[in-house]
Amino acid sequence: MPGFELFGEKEKNEVQDVLDTGVLMRYGFDGMRQDQWKAKDLESALSERMKSKYAHVVSSGTAALTVALASAGVGAGDEVIIPTFTFVASFEAVLVLGAIPILVDIDDTLTLDPESVEKAITTKTKVVMPVHMCGSMADLDALKSICDKHGLLLLEDACQAIGGSYKGKPLGSIGDIGCFSFDYVKTITCGEGGALITNNASYYKNADHYSDHGHDHIGNDRGAESHPFLGYNYRISELNAAMGVAQLSRLDEFINIQERNYNIIRNALEPIEGITFRTVPEGGIENYSFLSFFLPDGEKAKAAQKGFSEAGVDGCFYWYDNNWHYYRKWEHLIHGKSLGNMTQEVKDQLPEYTQSDFSKSDQWIRRNISCLIKLSWSADEVQERATKMAAVLRNLL
Secondary structure, three states, rough: HHHHHHHHHHHHHHHHHHHHHHOEOOOOOOOOOOOHHHHHHHHHHHHOOOOEEEEEEOOOHHHHHHHHHHHHOOOOOEEEEEOOOOOOOOHHHHHHHOOOOEEEEOOOOOEOHOOOOOOHHHOOEEEOOEEEEHHHHOOHHHHHHHHHOOOOOEEEOOOOOOEEEEOOEEEOOOOOEEEEEOOOOOOOOOOEEEEEEEOHHHHHHHHHHHOOOOOOOOOOOHHHHHOOOOOOOOOOOHHHHHHHHHHOHHHHHHHHHHHHHHHHHHHHHHHOOOEEOOOOOOOOOOOOOOEEEEEEHHHHOOOOEEEHHHHHOOEEEEEHOOOOOOOOOOHHHOHHHHHHHHHHHHHHHHHHHHHHOOHHHHHHOOOEEEOOOOOOOHHHHHHHHHHHHHHHHHHOO
């Protein structure tokens, strides 16, 4: 996924602008900064690129999820539906607000299964959070219909899918709020950073205040600003934002390279009997950051990953045994391990995940392999990789 593979003059120039002013903070110091406002520039560019009225950049993708939820009024006791296949940040953002993460099965999209979402809704459900894992999306029409029916917020976690689209709309812009991550190994990177987008003026205003200690940002004297409500510090720095400005301007360049490399490998694997590819909902276009496919059973999937590694093909993930991205290894969530005591409300309401049946998810993840797509491969390197992968799979199947 990483844009860091192609750092160049654009990134250097944007960062140098900030260093020349000496102002690393996104707020204040108006007289020193020589009219350089990189965080604002990134927000403006992101809003335009994502066809969204508002964009607000923060310190990480995890911060974006946290701020988005808080901005929509999610708090103690509220339930947030998330998939069993995601990054741990999804439930971290929910729990830090005192809300309850409700794990729900995925389907062959590798994202939230709408039927399972419908069954999980209770009177305490407030948010449905599809996570567009590995560059592709959920059935957003179905999820939006469910949310409309029950009066729920649809929050798109598009942290791994920036540049993808659904029925002509950028991923992240279909729900009430969309979130992105710009950490070091995302399609575009700030080093560390994230953002949320929305068309809801109240959510945007809340995010603007909440992510900066509750500052209302009215006037030109930061010390005289009011604090309408409690907030925390999720600010991005101008240096990080400067990287984002350059990288966002290159997003289409990166997506085009990923699509080319993705298609070379997919075309090599498609003729192999026994291989099927993840379902992309009708009208959806991936961002091509991963090629995800299924083998006939878990044993063959695990053997394929081993075979790829032995053939010198790196970056192919068997998520079923992954510590970060699949519920089976989330022992800290399953057993409620925390540095401080969880509130009694969370303890009482958190499902007994040691007894949960997520076999519907298992049947997909156990058979799945997701291979990352790099930007820096030469045409020869991509072809060599594709040939090696095809040979391993033919030998196995």
